Amino acid sequence: MPMHFVFIKLSQATVLFPVLLGVINFKKLNKPFRILLFFFILSILFEIQASVLKTIYHNNMPGLHLFTVCEFIFLSLVYYYHFSKNSVLSRFIILNTCLFLLAASFDAFIINGILEPNNLSRTYSSISLVTMSLIFFYSFFKNDYEFYSWQYPMFWFNTGVLIYFALNLFYFMLNNYLVEHAYSIAYNSMRVHAAINIISNLLYAKSFLCFSKSVVRY
Secondary structure (H helix, E strand, C coil), X not given: CCHHHHHHHHHHHCCXXXXXXXXHCHHHCCHHHHHHHHHHHHHHHHHHHHHHHXXXXXXXXXXXHHHHHHHHHHHHHXXXXXXXXXXXXXXXXXXXXXXXXXXXXXXHHHHCCCCCCCHHHHHHHHHHHHHHHHHXXXXXXXXXXXXXXXXXXXXXXXXXXXXXXXXXXXXXXXXXXXXXXXXXXXXXXXXXXXXXXXXXXXXXHHHHHHHHCCCCCC
């Protein structure tokens, strides 16, 4: 079995870490993290359907289009509830979600097509989520909290979001071009993406682990 295939599957399997820790600490989770846990459980189903469609039809792009939409909505909801007391940011997140859905629709049915990689919607999603993560960090470090940052679940979640979407931004943006004109680079980029995915899932798992402590700051 090729090592490339094994590494990709290992990367996909790491989603089980945040799911396991989320389920263990489910009673202690606040609303944003219960939403996040549901997203990771849904991600497992998407990983299964992607493998099945690729094996049978040799094309799992329709599932990727749908996953990107679900991913953006669920992660935006986490930020929406976190910034619920900030009316400006709350409205921005709602408006941005509507704009994303419009871009995703154009990507799936007009620009690239449902059977092609959705580089437009994934790029839009990445830029938006990186922006929200930077806003979080600005707000977080601006305030003088009485606890360490590593005790805070949102700190680890936000770090995972920033690392995953910032480092994969150009991969999502240029994937279609690389597949057509530089396949070897696109092939190796998948490995880099898989490595970043592992790191991010471990950071998400750490965010759920924070809820197991005796004192948790939300």
